[in-house]
Amino acid sequence: MHYNHTIVLVGPMGAGKSTIGRLLATELGLNFFDSDREIEARCGANIPWIFDKEGEEGFRKRETQTIAELLEAPDNIVMATGGGAILKPENRDIIGKYSTVIYLHTTVAQQLQRTAKDKNRPLLQTENPEAVLKALFEVRDPLYREAADIIVNTDRQSPKSVVRTIMKKLNSL
Template sequence: MHYNHNIVLVGPMGAGKSTIGRLLATELGLPFFDSDREIETRSGANIPWIFDVEGEEGFRRRETQTIIELLQEEGPIVLATGGGAIMRPENRAAISQSSTVIYLHTTIEQQLQRTAKDKNRPLLQNDNPRMVLENLFAIRDPLYRETADLIIKTDRQAPKSVVRLITKKLKKL
């Protein structure tokens, strides 16, 4: 199956956006980009460092610029966005205009399992990651839903099964 426009994956930390995005891109014959990796490559610094030096606001500015550039310059692509990218209206506008948006939905349990040992997630470096994830979910879930063309549950599913489900649904769109 060859797909001729951008696909953007949104969803919380640990939903599988990068893993599923990579497999989906291969399946569809499109290049894959991860906005967090691109930000690190372009700035020559890792995300925790950017958060420390520029704060979350500085990071979010870089994120918006990166997402807009990737969607305009590289297309068609599969793009995995950071969990918080959905918060900025300009990001929601950019991805909605130019892409099929897929919300990878997962439970807090799965997020905790998948992010437990990851030190590259500044928002979770505290005593109560569960509470942080629950609070982020409450704020972000309605925005993911509002922006998404498709909502796919990734809980207890192998990435390959999720990709099969997505390609089946893309054919129907």
């Protein structure tokens, strides 16, 4: 089956956007892009380095440009966004204009479990990652919900199970 819409996955770090996005793209016969990996490829540097050299604001500018370029291309794709992409109104506008938006919801406890050993997450390199995740969730959850066409809970579900749920919801749109 070749799906005739672009899909954008939003949600917090550790929700499974990249893993689920790859599986979903395969299921739909579309190409998969991870906006964070695309930014790294275009810069020739990893995200912690970009944050270190350009700050979060510099990274967010690159993120907006990358998301716009990927979504304005003529082909339908599946794209996983970084957890903070939702913060910028222009990102919310562009993903809403060009795609079906799926919010992969997960709890802070699940995020902590999934991100515990990941050194590639600059915002979690702190004494209290749980407090950071809770604070991010408070700000971002309403934005994810507002942007979403579909909301899927990923807690304690296998990526394949989440993809099956997404497929059912897409087919009923």
